[in-house]
Amino acid sequence: RYVGQGHEIRVVVASRMLDDGDSETLRRAFEAEYEAQYGRMVPNLEIEALTWSLTVSTEAPALDPLPAPASEAPPPAPVGHRMVHHHGREIPLEAPVYRRMDLQAGMRIQGPAVVQEDQTTTLVTEGYRAAANQRGDVVLQRQTPSITDTGKDKGSNDIRMQVIWNRMLSIVEEQAQTLIRTAFSTTVREAGDLSAGIFDTGGRMLAQAVTGTPGHVNAMAASVGFFLERYPVTAMEEGDVYITNDPWLGTGHLFDFTVVTPTFRNGQPVALMACTVHVVDIGGLGFGPDAGQVYEEGLCVPIMALFKRGKVNESLLDIVRANVREPIQVVGDIYSLAASNAVGGRRLLETMDEYGLETLRESGDHIIETSRRVMQGEIGALPAGTYENSMVVDGFDRPITIAARMTISADALEIDFEGTSAVSAYGINVPLTYTQAYASFGVRCIVGSSIPNNSGSLAPLTIHAPVGSILNAPRPCAVAIRHVVGQMLPDVVLGCLDKAIPGRVPAEGSSSLWNPMLSAGHGLAGNAEYGKEMPFSVTIFHSGGTGAQPSNDGLSATAFPSGVRNTPVEITETLAPLIFRRKEYRPDSGGAGQFRGGLGQVIEITHAGNAPFAVFALFDRIDHPARGRRGGRPGAPGRVYLGSGKTLNGKGKQVIPAGDTLVLELPGGGGYGPPGRRHRKLVVEDIR
Secondary structure, X not given: OEOOOOOOOOOOOOOOOOOHHHHHXXXXXXXXXXXXXXXXXXXXXXXXXXXXXXXXXXXXXXXXXXXXXXXXXXXXXXXXXXXXXXXXXXXXXXXXXXXXXXXXXXXXXXXXXXXXXXXXXXXXXXXXXXXXXXXXXXXXXXXXXXXXXOOOOHHHHHHHHHHXXXXXXXXXXXXXXXXXXXXXXHHHHOOOOEEEEEEOOOOOEEEEOOXXXXXXXXXXXXXXXXXXXXXXXXXXXXOOEXXXXXXXXXXXXXXXXXXEEEEXXXXXXXXXXXXXXXXXXXXXXXXXXXXXXXXXXXXXXXXXXXXXXXXXXXXXXXXXXXXXXXXXXXXXXXXHHHHHHHHHHHHHHHHHHHXXXXXXXXXXXXXXXXXXXXXXXXXXXXXXEEEEEEEEXXXXXXXXXXXXXXEEOOOOEEEEOOOOOEOOOOOOOOOHHHHHXXXXXXXXXXXXXXXXXXHHHHOOEEEEOOOOEOOOOOOOEOOOOOHHHXXXXXXXXXXHHHHHOOOOOOOOOOOOOEOOEEEEOOOOOOOOOOOOOOOEEEEOXXXXXXXXXXXXXXXXXXXXXXXXXXXXXXXXXXXXXXXXXXXXXXXXXXXXOOEOOOOOXXXXXXXXXXXXXXXXXXXXOOOOOOOOEOOOOOOOOOEEEEOOOOEOOOEEXXXXXXXXXXXXXXXXXXXXXXXXXXXXXXXHHHHO
């Protein structure tokens, strides 16, 4: 792997003794394999070999396929039955279950059926039958035409369309995993702060990866439209890759790079692959709210070419390297974005070849219209009316009110944030695309949650916020930590839904990530002497508790709504001279209720060399904790302080003195239902 990555690839080398002169041979072999897997290599970086393995093999005779005998024997008796889901059917079918050991030569089993053994389960679907040959192999025999054949009847075409749709969902998931496996920064490869999607040439999102965060994906759905305004698809060429981190044209702040790549088939553009990651640094004041305008927050890259006809824009990468604190990680992640789209595009072309698709027009229309229709049906099942909710959060220098009015009609749902506080003079403002992303996600958590996310399922939702409010902050407002306010929106929206459909909505949670940037080096700790200690800049991702659900306790130390993972302590300690003295659940931090809110956590960090370091605080739920629902109590508020006792501010850059520790007490989720109704067994477990 490249030095700095978290995942490796397997490289086969020559079957001979290696010596010092083979270093270039190994490099060439690695780069050839890396380029074969991910579309392009990352130039001018060192590589490292983590493990070596030796394989000894010998020739073996070819194993000829052995068909099942022509004679038939009665099938064995089933050992049970299971419900099996099939493509194209809305309800599962009951299927008999057979043991593999009972299947003898000549026996035949008609699908649908399940053949099970200790480590494998074979599903015999409709249209197939399973038979055993004399060697004991299970031979699957097709009884009906392949779904890849062009069917004339609506049923077979619907199945074909569903398979293509599922393949697209698989492709975007592979895109996301490519980001994780090729990324350099822990924000991507450990926390999973990323997104990936397939768009048609008109900019409609057809599929999004489950791996990733909704703030990226739903905002990226709008971002691709901005790319097309700047570079119409007719102006794109094979080998082109486009990039931006403009907060108002991307996903809300400078730390997110979005990359869009056209995919060509037979010389014509057929799709756009897009992905986003949160890079560890973008220069400027750092990942915090201290700036007054976006110009202070770091480097802004307008929508422009990253690659043109396959040639990288070295001037752009040189500018990035010169402006960020971690150039290898940031530039490495940019190459990772390009690799993700390359892998997704390759898989899409394979799918189009397999199913004989010249364009995505028919399948795209099927995906969009099916999703729109089903989502409209889900909305139509809700009680029509207007429902309001509001929430007060900490803000920077003063509290912020988020007000929402939800209007539900027969086939549409509208949310208006009129009445929300005005923009802030600090970097907690939210561009409209990010507001739309998390507000719509809050709806989708309850309404149409099983419908895949795409332009069709999002179409019946309309999100408004007044220009100049903190949820529709115009340029040049500072927006670096827009997530601190933006990630509160699902709780606000869910509060509206609770009035429409009581008993289905969870209590409020800690919601906003506690993901501070920790940094040290010359000038970062004021006048304090840093000495010869290693300078560093890392962003750590950690979460408080989620709100209790109507029938379950909340989840502890779990990121909702962002869905990102907590950064492993071991990874942070490997990358930076930091020591985590504590990382443990915070007792009694979940709000009491019939169902308890999820617990926060306590984290204590110090410098390994007893040197000072800076924390770029971006914490909320300190003054205004998560509220309970239906009689549940609020979760515990968060706290930030030094090990020596001094209380720190919830937001803004602050210095941890040499030898002292930073202590974070993350907030808990709200409880659900009156505490007196909590089951006695659960109370006993709470006390234990």
